[in-house]
Amino acid sequence: MAKYVIALDQGTTSSRAVVFDEHAQIVAMKSYEFEQIYPQPGWVEHDPTAILNTQVDALREAVRISGISVEEIAAIGITNQRETTLLWDRETGRPLHNAIVWQCRRTAPIVKKLCDDGYEPHIRRVTGLVPDAYFSGTKLSWLLDHLDVHDRAERGELCFGTVDSFLAWNLIAGRPHVTDATNASRTMLFDIEKNEWDDTLLDALRIPRAVLPKVVDSSGVIGMLDPAILGRAIPVAAIAGDQHSALFGQGCFAPGMMKNTYGTGCFLLMNTGNRIARSENGLVSTIAWRIGGKCTYALEGSVFVAGAAIQWLRDEMKLIERASETEIIANSIEDCGGVYLVPTFTGLGAPYWDMYSRGLIIGLTRGTGRAHIVRAALESIAYQSADLVQAMATDCGRRPAELRVDGGASANQFLMQFQSDVLGCRVVRPAVIETTALGAALMAGLAVGVWKDMDELSRIWRMDLSLAPKMDDAKREASLKGWHRAVERSMRWAQED
Ligand code: ADP
Numbered sequence: 001m002a003k004y005v006i007a008l009d010q011g012t013t014s015s016r017a018v019v020f021d022e023h024a025q026i027v028a029m030k031s032y033e034f035e036q037i038y039p040q041p042g043w044v045e046h047d048p049t050a051i052l053n054t055q056v057d058a059l060r061e062a063v064r065i066s067g068i069s070v071e072e073i074a075a076i077g078i079t080n081q082r083e084t085t086l087l088w089d090r091e092t093g094r095p096l097h098n099a100i101v102w103q104c105r106r107t108a109p110i111v112k113k114l115c116d117d118g119y120e121p122h123i124r125r126v127t128g129l130v131p132d133a134y135f136s137g138t139k140l141s142w143l144l145d146h147l148d149v150h151d152r153a154e155r156g157e158l159c160f161g162t163v164d165s166f167l168a169w170n171l172i173a174g175r176p177h178v179t180d181a182t183n184a185s186r187t188m189l190f191d192i193e194k195n196e197w198d199d200t201l202l203d204a205l206r207i208p209r210a211v212l213p214k215v216v217d218s219s220g221v222i223g224m225l226d227p228a229i230l231g232r233a234i235p236v237a238a239i240a241g242d243q244h245s246a247l248f249g250q251g252c253f254a255p256g257m258m259k260n261t262y263g264t265g266c267f268l269l270m271n272t273g274n275r276i277a278r279s280e281n282g283l284v285s286t287i288a289w290r291i292g293g294k295c296t297y298a299l300e301g302s303v304f305v306a307g308a309a310i311q312w313l314r315d316e317m318k319l320i321e322r323a324s325e326t327e328i329i330a331n332s333i334e335d336c337g338g339v340y341l342v343p344t345f346t347g348l349g350a351p352y353w354d355m356y357s358r359g360l361i362i363g364l365t366r367g368t369g370r371a372h373i374v375r376a377a378l379e380s381i382a383y384q385s386a387d388l389v390q391a392m393a394t395d396c397g398r399r400p401a402e403l404r405v406d407g408g409a410s411a412n413q414f415l416m417q418f419q420s421d422v423l424g425c426r427v428v429r430p431a432v433i434e435t436t437a438l439g440a441a442l443m444a445g446l447a448v449g450v451w452k453d454m455d456e457l458s459r460i461w462r463m464d465l466s467l468a469p470k471m472d473d474a475k476r477e478a479s480l481k482g483w484h485r486a487v488e489r490s491m492r493w494a495q496e497d
Contacts, residue, residue, distance in 0.1 A: 002074035005445040006062065007437035008055055010080040010163050011242065012101065015054035017062035018437040022450055024460045026434060028066035030058045037098060042105040045098035048086055051163060052170055056229060063230060070232040076225060077238030077444030079245035079436055080163040082186045085139035087147070087211075090159050090177070093170065096147055099163070100139040107138035110205075114138070119204055126191045126198050128276060128285030135188035136162055141205040156210035162186070164239045165213045172223040172236050179213040180239035181290035190215070192287050193276060195295065218244070218289040219443035238443035242436045243267045244288055247298060249439030250404040250430065251461030253454050258392065258400050259435070260385055260419075262409035264311075266303035268388045271296060272396060281351035281391035289443070299395060301350045301388040306381045307409045309343040313377055319370050323409070330375040330414045338363040340486035341376035347494075351391040352487065356495040362486050381409065382419040383483040389423055402426040406435045413465070421471035422479060429465040 003022040008015070009031075016031035032054040037045040063070065083102035088095045100106070111133050114123070123131045133139075140160050144150050152158050161169065165179040184190040184197075189207065191198045197212055216222055218240045224233035240248065243261070247269045250259040255273035260266055269288070270277075276285050276297045288298035305312075310326060313319045320326060340362050347355035361373060393399050402425055409415060410429055420427040432438050442460070445451050451460070471479070 002072050003450060004066070004068050004073050005441040005450055006059065006073060006076045007440040007444070008059060008076060008078045008167065009242070009437040009440065010051060010055055010078070010167060012081045015051065015058050016437065017055070017058040018434055018441065019062050019066040019068065020438065020441045024432065024438060024442065026432065027068065028062045029434070030061040030065060032058050044101040044104040046084065046101055048088070048095040048099050048166060051099065052167070055167060056171075060230065070230050070234070073230075073234050074450050075235045075237040075444040075448040077440030078164050078167055078236065079240050079242050079440035080167070080183070082162065082183060082241040082243065083134055083136050084163050085136045085143065086161050086163070086166045087140065087143045088159050088161075088166070088169070090157055093175070096149065096158070097143055100143070102134055104139070105133050107133040107142045110138040110141055114204060117204070119201070122200060123188060126193070126201070127188050128185065128192045129188050130282065130284055131188070135186055137188035137201060137205055137207070140207055140211075144206065150206065150208070153211040154208045158211050159213065160211045161213050164241070168222060168236065168239065171225055171229060173226045173233065174223055176223050177213045178216045178222055178239070180216055180218045181287045181295060182218055182241040182244040183239065184215045185287040186241060192285065192295070192297070195290070217291055217293065219291045219447045221447055235448055237447035238440050240289055240440055240443060243269055243300065244286070244298070245439030245443070246406060246435040247271065247288055247439065248442060249432070249435035249437070250406065251458055252404060253458060256396070256398050256400060257404070258389070259404040259406065261435075262306055262381065262405065262407035262415070264306065264308045266306040266381065266385050266407075267300065268302065268385060268392070269298045269300045270392045270396070270400070271298055273297065277396055279391070279395045281395060282353045283350050283388070283391055283395060299392050301391060303381070303384040303388065304347070304349055305343040305345050306384065308345075309341070309377045309380060310409065312343070312345070313374060319374055324411070326374050326378055327412050327414045329371050330378050333371045333375060336372050336376045336379060337365065337368060338482070339368055339372045339376045340483055341373065341380050342486050342490040343377065343380050344490050348487070348491065351387060352491065354491045356492050357490045358493040360486065360490045362489060363482075378412065378415045379418055381415060382422050383480070385419060386422045386480070400425055402428050405429050406433050416465070417467050417470065420467045420469045422476060424469050424473075424476060426469075427467045428463050431462040431464040
């Protein structure tokens, strides 16, 4: 019986393939980086061919390294960098333009126009999102205008898709034009309650329905892998955006469960069950996954500068040589001695939303040294995440029992303990840190019967590290109060008089 499941994890800087066995243990993994293209300041693109080729190479190589035979592969799941937008020819499959990457700001004027025209309340209510150039809708609108292909799009000659869609089209026999509900929920064109494309926004952005993919479940067989790729037709049985997949891979199946990914930035998602939780604090509502036609929803918030603050200590301030050093340095002192570092290099996100906030270090005294600054940078990652958790708790009316963590910086045990301390709840790290890939693999395996149900999947999740808060309540309150005073000082700084 085929028992291995492969996740294709198509990320912003690399394409990766991970082979999992039936215990959800990693058997082999391979990734290839590809080029980031910056045509103008603030613009970011990827070459679609590079995305596809690196992904196929990673798949073939991971299978080769694993030593398993293709007959033993039960299913393949796709997870992807979200919001990145592609447009290709339905006849030839050829992309009409480079992929416009989620980070790209070129469509900010289109978003401004939507808001000026009064669409903001509609966007918030229907899509669950805050209007922003980050999401795919305005990127597609820009492509149709810029390439002057509205007529062709109307006639159904073109296909729009996010990266999952582009991969499914190219990897699955019969070229299905599909996306899953999680990726659709990041387009700013999708009604997350009705589960369909929203005509008001399609009209506002002059996007014809004929260009849009069919929206499928996150877990479910979409089709068979083109046999030319591995020499055998294998079910492709899952699609989910990376953060959604990580929430699944973290086993956050019950309402109230949440995970935080500590990378360059942080991504915090909380399962809110079959209910769309509406945020009063600037968080977005999104589809966590759709299985059997039923949506589970999530609240999402992000920290713009997390691990990036550590990179800044290393590359600009030259205070450290390696990110991992920060743990030893932080542990070399009792506390920060009243020093706070607010790394709002690009403004402040949820729950503050002040694009004029700029970074600061405050509370300096004659005794402040390198260790205090390094430790304050680590603490800032935990404080910013704690502010998001607090916002979610307020929006949902419940405190989390624990926070599940992953991502590069979750390796830092000082940071994880401090996170537990300022949250006042347990922080748990799983044995398999590749939660994004794991989520897609679990969804794919679920669809083909490698795992039978969500209960079985819950039992697969294994803990590696569990940290309970050690800080007393008085100290926690005082620390958070100091942080909030520092954040307040950073706000409105870049605003011109
Ligand atoms: P991404 O997927 O965003 O590239 P990763 O999950 O690979 O990020 O994590 C890398 C980030 O985590 C970097 O910003 C790095 O500075 C930070 N980082 C990695 N290891 C540590 C560590 N031990 N302590 C603190 N930060 C770390």
